[in-house]
Amino acid sequence: MSSEKISVASIDEKQIEQSEISIKEHIHFKSKLYLWLITTVGLSFYGYAGFFLIYGVALLLSPVHRVPFRNLAIASIIATFITIYIARKIIIKFGAEDLHIHKNYLILYNRFGRSRRIDKDDILYIKIEKPNPMLEFLPLTSPKVIIVTYNQVLTIKSVKYAYKDDFLNYFEKERVFYTDDFALYFHRAQNSFARFILRFTQDTAGVIGLIIIIVFSFLAIWGAFAMMISSTSPVYTHTLFLRNPEFLSYGLGYTWSESVLRPPDRNFWFGTDFVGRDIFSRLIFGTTFTFMIAITGSFLSITFILFFGLTSAFNEGLWDNFIMRVSDALLSFPPFVFLIIFSAISIPLRAAIPGGFFLAVYAGMSVVTWPAGARIIRSNVKELLESEYILASKQLGASKLKIMKDHILPQIIPTTLVILTYQITDIILGTTLLGYIGFGSESTLIWGSDLSHSLFDLEFVKSWWTVFFPSLFIFLLVFGLTLFSDSVRDNMDPKMQGSKNSLPYEVRREMEAML
Amino acid sequence: MRIGEFIVYRIWALIMQLLGAVALIFALVEYLPYDPTLLFLFTFRGNDEERTIALKKLRHDLGLDVPVFQRYINFFVALFTEGSLGTSWSTGAEISDMFIRAMTYSFITFGVAFLIYTPLALVLGIIAASHKDSIFDYMMRVLTTLVYSVPPIILGLWVIIYSIESKWELAPLSFDARVDPFSDLKYFFLPILITVLIYTGFQFRLIRIHILDVLRSNYIRTARAKGLPERKVIMKHALRNTLPHFFTTIAVTFPIAFSGVVGLEIVFGIPGAGVLMVNSALAFDWPVLIAGTAVFTTINAIVLAINDVIIYVISPKQRNSVFANKVR
Numbered sequence: 001m002s003s004e005k006i007s008v009a010s011i012d013e014k015q016i017e018q019s020e021i022s023i024k025e026h027i028h029f030k031s032k033l034y035l036w037l038i039t040t041v042g043l044s045f046y047g048y049a050g051f052f053l054i055y056g057v058a059l060l061l062s063p064v065h066r067v068p069f070r071n072l073a074i075a076s077i078i079a080t081f082i083t084i085y086i087a088r089k090i091i092i093k094f095g096a097e098d099l100h101i102h103k104n105y106l107i108l109y110n111r112f113g114r115s116r117r118i119d120k121d122d123i124l125y126i127k128i129e130k131p132n133p134m135l136e137f138l139p140l141t142s143p144k145v146i147i148v149t150y151n152q153v154l155t156i157k158s159v160k161y162a163y164k165d166d167f168l169n170y171f172e173k174e175r176v177f178y179t180d181d182f183a184l185y186f187h188r189a190q191n192s193f194a195r196f197i198l199r200f201t202q203d204t205a206g207v208i209g210l211i212i213i214i215v216f217s218f219l220a221i222w223g224a225f226a227m228m229i230s231s232t233s234p235v236y237t238h239t240l241f242l243r244n245p246e247f248l249s250y251g252l253g254y255t256w257s258e259s260v261l262r263p264p265d266r267n268f269w270f271g272t273d274f275v276g277r278d279i280f281s282r283l284i285f286g287t288t289f290t291f292m293i294a295i296t297g298s299f300l301s302i303t304f305i306l307f308f309g310l311t312s313a314f315n316e317g318l319w320d321n322f323i324m325r326v327s328d329a330l331l332s333f334p335p336f337v338f339l340i341i342f343s344a345i346s347i348p349l350r351a352a353i354p355g356g357f358f359l360a361v362y363a364g365m366s367v368v369t370w371p372a373g374a375r376i377i378r379s380n381v382k383e384l385l386e387s388e389y390i391l392a393s394k395q396l397g398a399s400k401l402k403i404m405k406d407h408i409l410p411q412i413i414p415t416t417l418v419i420l421t422y423q424i425t426d427i428i429l430g431t432t433l434l435g436y437i438g439f440g441s442e443s444t445l446i447w448g449s450d451l452s453h454s455l456f457d458l459e460f461v462k463s464w465w466t467v468f469f470p471s472l473f474i475f476l477l478v479f480g481l482t483l484f485s486d487s488v489r490d491n492m493d494p495k496m497q498g499s500k501n502s503l504p505y506e507v508r509r510e511m512e513a514m515l
Numbered sequence: 516m517r518i519g520e521f522i523v524y525r526i527w528a529l530i531m532q533l534l535g536a537v538a539l540i541f542a543l544v545e546y547l548p549y550d551p552t553l554l555f556l557f558t559f560r561g562n563d564e565e566r567t568i569a570l571k572k573l574r575h576d577l578g579l580d581v582p583v584f585q586r587y588i589n590f591f592v593a594l595f596t597e598g599s600l601g602t603s604w605s606t607g608a609e610i611s612d613m614f615i616r617a618m619t620y621s622f623i624t625f626g627v628a629f630l631i632y633t634p635l636a637l638v639l640g641i642i643a644a645s646h647k648d649s650i651f652d653y654m655m656r657v658l659t660t661l662v663y664s665v666p667p668i669i670l671g672l673w674v675i676i677y678s679i680e681s682k683w684e685l686a687p688l689s690f691d692a693r694v695d696p697f698s699d700l701k702y703f704f705l706p707i708l709i710t711v712l713i714y715t716g717f718q719f720r721l722i723r724i725h726i727l728d729v730l731r732s733n734y735i736r737t738a739r740a741k742g743l744p745e746r747k748v749i750m751k752h753a754l755r756n757t758l759p760h761f762f763t764t765i766a767v768t769f770p771i772a773f774s775g776v777v778g779l780e781i782v783f784g785i786p787g788a789g790v791l792m793v794n795s796a797l798a799f800d801w802p803v804l805i806a807g808t809a810v811f812t813t814i815n816a817i818v819l820a821i822n823d824v825i826i827y828v829i830s831p832k833q834r835n836s837v838f839a840n841k842v843r
Contacts, residue, residue, distance in 0.1 A: 332532045332816040334774055336789065337808050341540065344796030344804060348549050429666050433778050436668050437793055451668070461679050471669040479664040486660070 045087030052080040055228060071353060072228055106147075122149040206487025212480025216287060223288030243278040245285045245445055261463045271465035274457045279450065279466065283473055286445040289355050290477075293431055297362030298423035304370040305419060309377025310408070313385065314400055327371030338368050339430060343439050350441040357439065358431055358446070365430075373419045380412055414488055421485035425478055432474055447474050521827055525820045536812040537805065538587060544801050545583045551799040552579065577604060590805070600806035605798045610806045613791060620696050621775035621787035624703050628710035629772045633765055636715045640722030645749050647727065655723075659716035670709050671782035678705065706783045710776060718764055725760040729753045759830045766822035770815045 056076035106118045200206055226240040259276035262268050270279040312323040342364035349357045384390060390407050398406075434440065435448025447470045454466035552573055559566055574580050581589075593599050600610040643652040662670075678685050685705050729735065730753055738748045777789035788807070795803035 328528070329532050329535050332812055332819065333536060333808075334770055334811045334815050336774070336777055337792070337811050340777075340792050340796045341543065341804060341808065344799070345543060345547055347797070347799070432666055433668060436778070437781060438797070448668075451672070461676050464676075467672060467676065471672065474669060475665055478666070479661070482660060482664045 042087050042090045045083050045090060049080050049083040049087065052076045052083060056080065076228065118147065118149060123147060200487060200491045203487045203491060205483045206491065209480045209483030209485075209487060212476060213484060216477050216480070217291065219284055219287045220291040221288075223284045223286075227285065227288060242281040242284055245277060245282045246442065247277065261457065261466070263463075264465055270469045271463070273450070273453055273466055279469055282445050282450055283447065283469060286447045286450065286470075287473070289358075289445055290428060290431060290447065293355055293358045293362060294424045294427040296359055297366060297427045298420055300363055301366035301369060301373070301423050302416065302420050304366055305373035305377060306416065308370055309374040310381060310404065312374070313378045313381035314404070323374070327374065330368055330371050333368070335369065338365060339434070343434055347439070350439070351443065354443040357441065358434070358444065361434070362427055362430075373423075376415060376419065377412060380415055381408055384408055384411055414491075418485050418489045421481050421488070425481045425485070428474070428478060428481075518824075518827065522824060525823055529816050529820050532816045533809065533813055534591075537590065537809050540805050540808045541583055541587050541590075544805070551801070552577065554799060594809075600809070601802045603795070603800055603803050605795070605800045605803075610803055613803070614788065614806065614810055617786060617788040617791040618773050620785050621780070621789070622772055623696060623700075624706045624779075624785060624787065625710055625775055626772040627703070628707045628714065629769060631707070632711045632714045632718060633768075635711070636718030636722060637761070639715070640719050640726065641749065641754070643719070644723045644726035644730065645745070652723075655719060659720055662713055662716040663720075666778060667709060667713055667776055668778040668782055670713070671706070671779050674705055674709060675782065702783075703785075706779050706785060709779060710771075714768060714771075718768065721764045722757075722761065725757045725764075726753060729756050759826045762822050762825050762829075766818050769818050770811065773814050774811050 053076075056073045056079075060073040060077075105120055106123075107116070222240065223242070226242045254276075256276075259272060261274060262272040262276075264271045268278050268280065270283065273279055273282075308323055308327075312320045339361070342361045343357070346357055346360040346364070349360050353359075384407070390403060393403060393407065431440075431446050432448035432451070435446035435450075436452045437448075438452065440446045440449040450470040451467065451474075454463070454470065457463060457466070552570060555573065556566065556570060559569055561569070571580075578586065590601070593601065598611070600614070602608065603610055603613065606613075639655060643655050646652055685701060726749075730749075735748060735752060738752050739745075743752075773788060775785070775787040775789040777793060779785070780787040780790045781793070788811075792804065792807045794800075795807070
């Protein structure tokens with residue numbers, strides 16, 4: 001590493017003040033459109049939060065005592081907190097920052113978040129990345145200023161004009177700069193996740209998978225909003241272009257024989273099923289339920305996986321041994337046995353709460369299916385713990401918790417992401433199977449149940465739409481998740497491409513694919 | 516650890532796994548928040564006194580009036596002295612007979628499929644790995660990803676619809692469980708075909724990755740550098756080192772020969788072992804569920820144990836780990 005020192009001995013107070021003024025002029029300027037956009041998005045999320053809160057409280061206090069109502073109320077109050085969190089994150093992460101330069105320090109003012117003060121002495125390196133000159137005329141493009149200090153890398157977007165010379169004029173007079181190599185080393189070391197994102201975006205298959213997942217999550221949000229707004233009266237209702245999924249279209253000017261098993265047309269986009277319910281609406285509501293179950297279940301199981309994986313890697317000896325023996329015992333079970341046992345014992349929940357049966361099953365499954373994932377996390381962390389920079393931070397006296405927070409967790413994010421997508425895929429396939437078998441109920445619209453309903457009609461070969469659309473939905477979502485997780489696994493580390501680390505999980509997954 | 520000690524240790528671990536598994540199921544079923552016997556008496560007509568008497572009689576008949584621990588011990592005593600797994604609550608039949616019957620169906624379908632897809636995947640995997648990034652490799656990867664993301668139920672449904680449309684007469688609506696399964700063997704063709712399709716994909720992916728992993732190592736580069744033909748490098752040097760992985764992948768999928776692929780069994784109406792478990796779950800038939808857990812866990816654990824012993828013999832590198840599915 002070559003280091004070159006630049007220092008200026010003589011300091012002229014007046015000169016500094018002058019340069020300060022000139023920098024102020026240039027730098028705390030914002031791209032107004034960008035600022036406006038982000039503020040609008042952030043504030044609108046606060047608006048959603050308010051809506052959720054009012055809606056939830058109103059539902060809780062409403063005199064209608066229906067179980068779905070109470071659940072929706074609880075769900076929307078939870079959604080309030082989530083949206084507030086998202087709004088804060090958006091504004092803090094992407095919101096424009098004012099950079100004010102004072103004599104001995106810089107201050108980054110954020111619109112809604114914290115303001116950050118950086119001592120001038122801490123700054124190692126300042127890099128200004130100009131936007132593509134071809135795009136300079138766009139109001140959204142603005143140069144990025146990257147400030148590298150001893151312990152963090154700050155990226156300031158939305159600076160309208162920034163000139164490297166101004167910064168250098170200002171700083172050179174006061175302190176010693178290291179050359180680019182050292183600072184860039186810091187920059188790269190701390191941005192491995194950014195590099196992973198960069199590599200991921202160049203993989204077409206992965207991006208296609210991600211797009212499919214995003215489209216489906218929009219469908220799920222659509223269904224959720226429609227569920228909240230729709231009235232519970234048995235009168236036929238339109239809500240957000242969706243029809244009441246449990247309502248028969250008989251009586252809407254159609255005779256019985258006209259409303260049953262209608263092929264897709266302008267009114268019923270995906271046709272109707274054997275009793276005349278709109279398949280499209282059922283599938284959209286099914287997406288909402290599937291996402292609800294998959295996200296809750298996978299987050300539960302990832303919690304167990306991370307807890308057992310991390311603790312067994314950090315505490316060698318008795319605890320590690322105990323966890324490994326328990327996981328050996330759990331791995332000797334065929335996975336479908338667990339699935340069937342948990343569904344057998346949670347049958348009484350079928351009619352009680354919409355989706356409650358599946359949530360109970362996957363809460364149970366998360367307690368017993370952690371070993372495969374926990375072993376991968378454990379081996380990854382053990383490998384990381386032997387690396388030199390963690391040894392160095394141990395020598396400097398960092399606690400276990402600090403090492404885990406600063407060094408281990410950022411490194412295992414991609415692995416966790418892969419495990420999470422595998423879990424979600426498993427849950428979707430599992431709910432499909434259980435719904436098909438008949439564990440689902442009428443209050444939970446699961447794609448698998450729709451698939452099995454299609455067979456109620458003996459002429460199901462002729463009414464192709466009752467089989468085609470549910471299976472298309474299932475196939476597309478699982479396909480997108482598979483593409484995404486494959487791409488993430490291949491891109492998170494070039495060494496990991498089909499290496500031994502990812503194998504036990506694949507083997508385990510193969511067992512679970514028995515479903 | 517010598518080979519004798521290893522086998523003894525592995526058998527001990529196997530017995531502990533079986534005991535633990537059955538204990539887990541007994542505990543789960545016993546400490547449920549609801550009582551299935553109340554559900555069985557749901558349609559009972561009579562006053563409270565008669566109801567209490569009937570409940571008591573029912574619990575006595577089902578053997579639920581003894582403590583759990585006693586039942587747990589009785590289960591193993593009956594298993595090892597009489598070879599019986601108890602009787603079913605819903606049909607009253609001997610559970611071991613039910614499982615033998617169901618597993619015959621499962622084995623005809625999935626055992627045969629296992630015999631087909633294992634060598635097929637092996638050959639395809641070796642070809643694809645030795646011609647990495649060729650057209651064949653690319654096509655196989657795309658195909659396996661596609662097959663990977665279609666659930667067996669949907670594939671089965673579409674194949675049934677297609678076969679009905681084209682009048683193959685290969686898809687029955689359901690098997691007659693009273694008739695000898697060997698009498699209508701042609702109905703097993705479609706489920707076997709789909710199982711082969713799906714599991715070839717899974718096995719292929721694993722085997723290809725394993726071989727590529729070995730081909731990246733230094734001694735393969737040395738073998739190539741000294742001028743060995745590529746064929747010899749792969750057949751002699753690379754394959755020998757992937758043998759333990761082959762055995763593991765085979766051991767992991769082998770139990771489906773007995774337990775069956777539940778989705779396919781249901782779609783094709785095969786009265787196999789998976790369907791038996793599902794039906795007993797829907798009918799709150801705890802004895803069948805407990806016996807099924809014991810049976811499938813034992814089969815799974817025995818296969819994994821045999822696999823561990825084989826790996827112990829053929830691979831000195833992995834002798835320190837007792838369990839094959841251990842990472843590092």
